[in-house]
Amino acid sequence: MAKLDVSIPDLELPDGNKIPIIGYGTGTAWFKTDSNSPKDQKLIDSTKTAISIGYTHLDGAEVYNTEEELGDAIKQSKVPREKLFVTTKVITNIKDIPAAIDISLKKLGLDYVDLYLIHAPFFAKEDPAELQQKWAQIEQVAASGKAKSIGVSNFLKPHLDAILETAKVRPAINQIEFHPYLQHGDLLAYHKNKDIKVAAYGPLIPITRGSGGPLDPLLDSLAKKYAVNPGEILLRWVIDQGVVAITTSSKEQRLSDYLRALTFKLTPKEVEEISNIGKSHHLRGFWNDKFDKDDRS
Ligand SMILES: NC(=O)c1ccc[n+]([C@@H]2O[C@H](COP(=O)([O-])OP(=O)(O)OC[C@H]3O[C@@H](n4cnc5c(N)ncnc54)[C@H](OP(=O)(O)O)[C@@H]3O)[C@@H](O)[C@H]2O)c1
Numbered sequence: 001m002a003k004l005d006v007s008i009p010d011l012e013l014p015d016g017n018k019i020p021i022i023g024y025g026t027g028t029a030w031f032k033t034d035s036n037s038p039k040d041q042k043l044i045d046s047t048k049t050a051i052s053i054g055y056t057h058l059d060g061a062e063v064y065n066t067e068e069e070l071g072d073a074i075k076q077s078k079v080p081r082e083k084l085f086v087t088t089k090v091i092t093n094i095k096d097i098p099a100a101i102d103i104s105l106k107k108l109g110l111d112y113v114d115l116y117l118i119h120a121p122f123f124a125k126e127d128p129a130e131l132q133q134k135w136a137q138i139e140q141v142a143a144s145g146k147a148k149s150i151g152v153s154n155f156l157k158p159h160l161d162a163i164l165e166t167a168k169v170r171p172a173i174n175q176i177e178f179h180p181y182l183q184h185g186d187l188l189a190y191h192k193n194k195d196i197k198v199a200a201y202g203p204l205i206p207i208t209r210g211s212g213g214p215l216d217p218l219l220d221s222l223a224k225k226y227a228v229n230p231g232e233i234l235l236r237w238v239i240d241q242g243v244v245a246i247t248t249s250s251k252e253q254r255l256s257d258y259l260r261a262l263t264f265k266l267t268p269k270e271v272e273e274i275s276n277i278g279k280s281h282h283l284r285g286f287w288n289d290k291f292d293k294d295d296r297s
Pocket of ligand 1: 024025026027028029059060119153154175176201202203204205207208231246247248249250251254286
């Protein structure tokens with residue numbers, strides 16, 4: 001199999017730490033609904049393959065029930081810990097975040113994670129104090145050294161506004177579903193304004209779940225122009241906007257192909273064209289029970 005010899009560049013987080021701009025995810029396709037189910041050897045092997053290809057940014061979460069596999073792969077890869085960027089997220093044990101990180105670290109077999117995220121804001125109902133209290137708990141985790149950076153996931157403007165009101169440490173990043181068919185209005189501009197970085201999960205949704213949509217012809221013609229796959233055009237569209245892309249694959253060839261997104265740049269006009277056509281269509285892949293069908297926030 002042809003392997004690309006490219007290293008994944010970093011993006012600087014507002015706290016000064018650095019995050020690789022493409023991450024390998026251990027959720028969605030790898031998700032296990034039962035926390036007692038046996039370890040998934042395929043995930044361990046795939047994660048080791050990803051690391052051997054050059055992925056150092058590994059995205060996990062307690063709710064995926066795959067932290068043990070991620071930990072095994074890290075250990076078996078023999079790559080020095082400091083060369084890896086490991087994320088996990090809290091939601092199941094949100095009641096006690098300092099206890100939750102200890103459980104996650106034990107499963108991962110690590111002393112610290114590079115990034116710890118509140119997985120979603122939806123546990124909080126109306127009162128902003130609920131989010132503020134949880135943010136204070138995640139700040140404690142950062143102070144203990146068990147997480148180098150802290151952030152959130154699936155937060156919208158009102159959730160971020162709430163925690164920014166009382167935060168001592170600002171969220172470094174917000175991991176959201178982000179692709180041309182879900183651009184969230186001016187949410188990206190809001191993040192720039194507040195100096196919070198964005199990571200995109202589900203970046204390939206326009207081809208994995210939205211094929212046949214209005215972007216197909218443009219993705220095909222750009223893929224031809226840059227001699228890559230449409231998926232790499234979507235990853236590049238994310239990266240060219242200063243956003244970190246979190247993707248995954250069970251296939252070595254695809255994981256290697258994704259890295260071709262680092263070998264070219266879209267022109268600003270091409271980024272804009274993809275954005276404009278993308279806005280004509282709406283598709284949300286995750287957390288659909290929390291939003292109305294046409295809600296683009
Ligand atoms: N914070 C959150 O709430 C949240 C939510 C969802 C996901 N995430 C994170 O983000 C990561 C990535 O999410 P995602 O899986 O939705 O990302 P994605 O990059 O949009 O999709 C990756 C998936 O697409 C498939 N794929 C790639 N190219 C394809 C093609 N040309 N045709 C058909 N299928 C193709 C891959 O399957 P193959 O194995 O067949 O290649 C893989 O399962 C997750 O693993 C997780 O870590 C976070």
